[in-house]
Amino acid sequence: MSTLAIHGGSPAINYQLPDWNDITGRDIGEEEKKLVLEVLDSGRLGMVCGVKVKELQKMWAEKCGVDTAVAVSNGTASLHTALIYACIGAGDEVLVPCITDMGTVIAILLQNGVPVFVDVDPVTQNMDLADFERKITKRSKAVIPVHMFGLPCEIEEVVDVAHRHGLIVVEDCCQAHFATYKGKYVGTIGDIGCFSFQQTKHITAGEGGMVITNGDKKYSRELQLCGDKGWPRNKYREHYFLAPNYHMTDLQAAVAIPQLARIEKNLEARRVSGETLTNCLNEIDGVLTAKVSKEKTHTYFAYQFAIDPDKFTTDRDTLVKAIKAEGLDIIPSYLPKPLYRYDFLQKTVMYNSTGCPLKCGYYEGKADYTKVNCPKAEYACKVGMFMQWNEKLTAEHSKDMGNAIKKVLEYYHI
Ligand SMILES: Cc1ncc(COP(=O)(O)O)c(C=O)c1O
Numbered sequence: 001m002s003t004l005a006i007h008g009g010s011p012a013i014n015y016q017l018p019d020w021n022d023i024t025g026r027d028i029g030e031e032e033k034k035l036v037l038e039v040l041d042s043g044r045l046g047m048v049c050g051v052k053v054k055e056l057q058k059m060w061a062e063k064c065g066v067d068t069a070v071a072v073s074n075g076t077a078s079l080h081t082a083l084i085y086a087c088i089g090a091g092d093e094v095l096v097p098c099i100t101d102m103g104t105v106i107a108i109l110l111q112n113g114v115p116v117f118v119d120v121d122p123v124t125q126n127m128d129l130a131d132f133e134r135k136i137t138k139r140s141k142a143v144i145p146v147h148m149f150g151l152p153c154e155i156e157e158v159v160d161v162a163h164r165h166g167l168i169v170v171e172d173c174c175q176a177h178f179a180t181y182k183g184k185y186v187g188t189i190g191d192i193g194c195f196s197f198q199q200t201k202h203i204t205a206g207e208g209g210m211v212i213t214n215g216d217k218k219y220s221r222e223l224q225l226c227g228d229k230g231w232p233r234n235k236y237r238e239h240y241f242l243a244p245n246y247h248m249t250d251l252q253a254a255v256a257i258p259q260l261a262r263i264e265k266n267l268e269a270r271r272v273s274g275e276t277l278t279n280c281l282n283e284i285d286g287v288l289t290a291k292v293s294k295e296k297t298h299t300y301f302a303y304q305f306a307i308d309p310d311k312f313t314t315d316r317d318t319l320v321k322a323i324k325a326e327g328l329d330i331i332p333s334y335l336p337k338p339l340y341r342y343d344f345l346q347k348t349v350m351y352n353s354t355g356c357p358l359k360c361g362y363y364e365g366k367a368d369y370t371k372v373n374c375p376k377a378e379y380a381c382k383v384g385m386f387m388q389w390n391e392k393l394t395a396e397h398s399k400d401m402g403n404a405i406k407k408v409l410e411y412y413h414i
Helices: 030-042 052-064 075-085 102-110 129-134 155-164 250-261 263-281 316-325 375-383 395-411
Strands: 068-072 093-097 114-118 140-143 168-172 192-196 209-213 302-307 384-388
Touching: 030 250, 052 068, 052 209, 052 250, 068 075, 075 102, 075 168, 075 192, 075 209, 093 102, 102 114, 129 155, 155 168, 250 263, 263 302, 263 395, 302 375, 316 384, 316 395, 375 384
Parallel strands: 093 114, 093 140, 140 168, 168 192
Antiparallel strands: 068 209, 192 209, 302 384
């Protein structure tokens, strides 16, 4: 067995892997440059007078097979826009997995809703169905299932339970662009779908987002107006309801359009490298990888796996340090702790000292996050390992990563 890099040996990977943080890991090129120049030359940079945001919205709606797609400034904005569209208001409970980006939770709070945290599966970190159903109350108005790391959650069952209880389903697809469940794209199975185009995402414009729905005006207001100051653009300075300005610019759309046209090629590349790593890791005793059922396609936003701590002579954090030293960009789990344990939520640091919306007069429940405990999520944060993924990774890179992880885990295996 060769000496581990943390003990002074040579790293298993002695070259730079493609990185999501720069052009080595992102598929951005001549098409994007051409369209950005077109926008600059036109002098029409904004969504209202420009053409690119409208073109992107049309392409996105057509690809998803929905009638409405509204581009916005980021993923958090897409979720907030969706909740405005769904008429979520003060004191309404919105169920949300306790492992996701904080943006999912912030969107609920911005709309004066109350996040109710649901436990997750310890390996996939997708929402636990039984815990979701258990936590529905008469105050629940919506649920935000999140498709973590590119793998669809059990969305059909979530929609079934939610609709039986009269809840609106806002799918958070910020990590799962064009992943499928029983042949349908995520985001089209619930009532509203939300996406992010932030740097790490399958399609990036630096920042950006999209909201989709079918049958616009389902909840009495047009989706487009929910991220546009409630302003019907065919009327001069008219505003129907309270809504922020979450416009995407035409420059962002110009960068996203060519990536959308190439998305299937890039998803296939992510799938090949992701599945190759899974095959390598499944050969190591004590490693738990996500099972991808026949009904789902995984789009590998990230690669998350877990270890069985009883199979190793050292703790998870030391294993991560040792793997990192072998040349991998790996961290211990996606989140260090479930979201309800973050200080600003525990101490209700929001809307000055009022504690609103968690302590709002309209809310009859108790939103004391110091009392919340989701045991599976707590465990997931202790045993997980997380790597950001990208479309430039190949099967060969994955084999090298698999061998590096194997080198470390075999060394520390009991
Ligand atoms: C699952 C999930 N939801 C919401 C967001 C928020 O998106 P943004 O960072 O574009 O606001 C992200 C982005 O990281 C995400 O991964």
